[in-house]
Amino acid sequence: METIQNVFGHLDPRDQNARHDFCEILFIAFAAMLCGAKNCSDIWRFGQEKEAMLRLVLTFI
Numbered sequence: 001m002e003t004i005q006n007v008f009g010h011l012d013p014r015d016q017n018a019r020h021d022f023c024e025i026l027f028i029a030f031a032a033m034l035c036g037a038k039n040c041s042d043i044w045r046f047g048q049e050k051e052a053m054l055r056l057v058l059t060f061i
Helices: 004-011 022-034 040-049
Strands: none
Touching (some): 022 040
16 A cells, blocks of 8 residues: 555645645645545644644654
């Protein structure tokens, strides 16, 4: 099975000095949508509310 990085890593449109890892952003957005997020504000809120849990599986470079 391919990793998120292998599948989506080359699609990152941001500059090399981006603050957050693109695949981690995708992971958070996908998890938020699975939990019912409908828009960007919901995704942001999900990330804020679940930060402690997300830190267990993501590096947050």
